Amino acid sequence: MALNYIFIFFFLIAFVIALVKLLFLGDTEVFNQMVSATFDNAKTGFEISLGLTGVLTLWMGIMKVGEAGGVVNLFSRAIGPFFNKLFPALGKNHPAYGSIMLNIAANMLNLDNAATPVGLKAMKEMQETNPHKATASDPQIMFLVLNTSGLTIIPVSIMVYRAQLGAANPSDIFLPILLATYFSTLAGLISVAIYQKINLFDRTILAYLGGITAIIAGIIWYFSSLPKEEITRLSSLASNVILFSIIVGFFAMAFLKKVNVYEAFIEGAKDGFGTAVKIIPYLVAILVAIGVFRASGAMDWMIAGFTWFFEVVGLNTDFTPALPTAFMKPLSGSGARGLMVDAMTTYGADSFVGRVASTIQGATDTTFYILAVYFGSVGIKNTRYAVQCGLIADFTGIVAAILLAYLFFY
Numbered sequence: 491m492a493l494n495y496i497f498i499f500f501f502l503i504a505f506v507i508a509l510v511k512l513l514f515l516g517d518t519e520v521f522n523q524m525v526s527a528t529f530d531n532a533k534t535g536f537e538i539s540l541g542l543t544g545v546l547t548l549w550m551g552i553m554k555v556g557e558a559g560g561v562v563n564l565f566s567r568a569i570g571p572f573f574n575k576l577f578p579a580l581g582k583n584h585p586a587y588g589s590i591m592l593n594i595a596a597n598m599l600n601l602d603n604a605a606t607p608v609g610l611k612a613m614k615e616m617q618e619t620n621p622h623k624a625t626a627s628d629p630q631i632m633f634l635v636l637n638t639s640g641l642t643i644i645p646v647s648i649m650v651y652r653a654q655l656g657a658a659n660p661s662d663i664f665l666p667i668l669l670a671t672y673f674s675t676l677a678g679l680i681s682v683a684i685y686q687k688i689n690l691f692d693r694t695i696l697a698y699l700g701g702i703t704a705i706i707a708g709i710i711w712y713f714s715s716l717p718k719e720e721i722t723r724l725s726s727l728a729s730n731v732i733l734f735s736i737i738v739g740f741f742a743m744a745f746l747k748k749v750n751v752y753e754a755f756i757e758g759a760k761d762g763f764g765t766a767v768k769i770i771p772y773l774v775a776i777l778v779a780i781g782v783f784r785a786s787g788a789m790d791w792m793i794a795g796f797t798w799f800f801e802v803v804g805l806n807t808d809f810t811p812a813l814p815t816a817f818m819k820p821l822s823g824s825g826a827r828g829l830m831v832d833a834m835t836t837y838g839a840d841s842f843v844g845r846v847a848s849t850i851q852g853a854t855d856t857t858f859y860i861l862a863v864y865f866g867s868v869g870i871k872n873t874r875y876a877v878q879c880g881l882i883a884d885f886t887g888i889v890a891a892i893l894l895a896y897l898f899f900y
Contacts, residue, residue: 496818496825500779504786511787523785531781534835535774539766541654547762549646552737553599554758555751559744565595572698576679576688577629586615590633598643609637610867617868625872626865628686634864634876635682639675639883640855643668644736648852651831657839662722664729665709666845666894667852672706674854674887681879714897725898776828784832789814808900809892811837812846816888820881823856846895853887 508524511517556562566588573591580586589612596605613630620627626634645667652660676699683690690699713721744751783789792814797807812833818826833847857880865873 496822497775497779500783503788504782507786507788507791520786524782527781527785528778531777532774534781535777536770538651538654538777538831539770539773542650542769543763543766545650545653546647546766547759549650550762550765551755551757551759552740553646554761555744555749555754556599556736556740557596557758558749558754559740559742559747561599561740561743562592562595564743565598566591569594569698571694575692575694576632576683578688579628580616580619584615584619586612586629589615593633594636594641597637598641606863609633609864613864613868617870622872623868624870626870626874626876630865630870631874631876631879632679632682632686634861635678635879635883636675637864638855638857638860638880639671639678639887640853641671641675642852644733645852647827648830648848651827652834652839652844652848655831655834655839655844657834657844659726659730660839661729661733662726662898663845663848663852664733665725666849666891666898669706669710670849670853670887670891670894672702673890674883676703677886678879678883681882682875685875685879710894710897718900721898772824773828773831776824777831780828780832784836806896808842809846809895811843812850812892815847816850816892819850819854819888820857820884821859823859826851826856842895842899845899846892849891849895850888853891854884857881857884 504524508517508520511520570587570591573594574582574587577584577587577590589608593605593609593612596608612633616627616630616633617623620630645664648663648667649660652663679699680690682688689695713725716724741751744754780789793811796813797810800807800810815826815829815833818829830847830851834841834844837843857877861873861876861880865876
């Protein structure tokens with residue numbers, strides 16, 4: 491529903507601004523530019539979707555091999571003790587624990603097809619012991635906010651778009667996204683823990699959070715002490731080494747479990763091909779709407795307004811053209827993806843703006859969509875503080891994404 495309103499909003503605002511330009515400024519070209527934008531962006535959307543087919547097929551195949559090889563279960567066991575402490579109201583042997591851990595692990599690996607079904611199952615299992623069926627329970631809110639924070643280890647879809655749009659090294663955003671999404675998740679977790687009075691100084695919680703935070707802080711400290719050229723070189727090298735090691739690790743685990751790696755890859759690749767075909771109308775629709783919005787001058791006016799504000803407060807404003815992606819992210823994943831693609835198409839995939847938009851896109855997830863799907867699936871109407879905590883996670887992830895983009899790419 492949110493995307494429906496956003497889609498209409500782009501066209502209506504574009505029309506109003508174009509009319510103002512025509513009647514009061516005498517701009518006779520603005521409607522020609524808007525009509526041309528519809529055709530140009532429809533073509534761009536189709537070409538991008540078509541080009542995504544090969545890369546998305548490859549990565550979905552790799553992910554399927556990892557899933558068949560037990561990587562999701564491995565992650566579940568690794569984070570199990572930590573998550574048991576975050577859901578004290580469920581008790582020790584609640585049936586939802588398995589689905590919760592599988593969902594989080596699948597999200598970490600960007601396995602959307604695997605994550606959503608087990609996520610809905612987890613919500614249903616928690617609902618069975620929820621004493622107030624129309625009101626979100628504490629465990630359900632914690633679970634939802636952890637989902638909206640978008641913790642992802644491998645941002646497959648963003649790397650795929652960057653590859654299609656001509657990035658020299660599509661994976662150079664790997665480390666910045668990993669760091670930004672961690673800060674988003676940490677902020678969401680802490681905000682929910684404060685509401686629920688969860689003891690964050692518990693030994694197990696401190697061991698997990700403290701250990702990971704120390705590693706993240708060490709990475710940021712190390713890279714902040716390097717010259718700009720060295721940061722770019724080392725982050726690209728580290729990203730590629732880690733990613734290829736993960737691919738080999740997936741294949742090795744699947745082989746050791748006697749999985750037919752080739753058949754598993756083909757099965758996942760088929761899903762990737764189907765996904766690439768399915769997104770064509772969605773990407774075309776949102777890119778046409780954004781193209782019309784930009785051609786009318788509305789996008790430039792909006793960016794100019796934020797640029798002026800940040801100049802007044804004395805901040806560098808080179809990141810402001812990527813802000814539309816940030817504003818859209820909590821509302822619509824498809825809309826934010828379209829604005830990310832628009833930023834990379836307009837400024838270049840390897841431009842600072844293109845990289846900021848990509849990092850923002852990977853830093854967090856779509857709060858309102860996830861809230862509607864997950865809570866709606868079990869009939870919850872009173873969401874309590876879930877929206878506030880989800881938006882705290884979004885805001886933290888977006889700010890972290892911008893700052894990390896300056897550290898790694900500026």
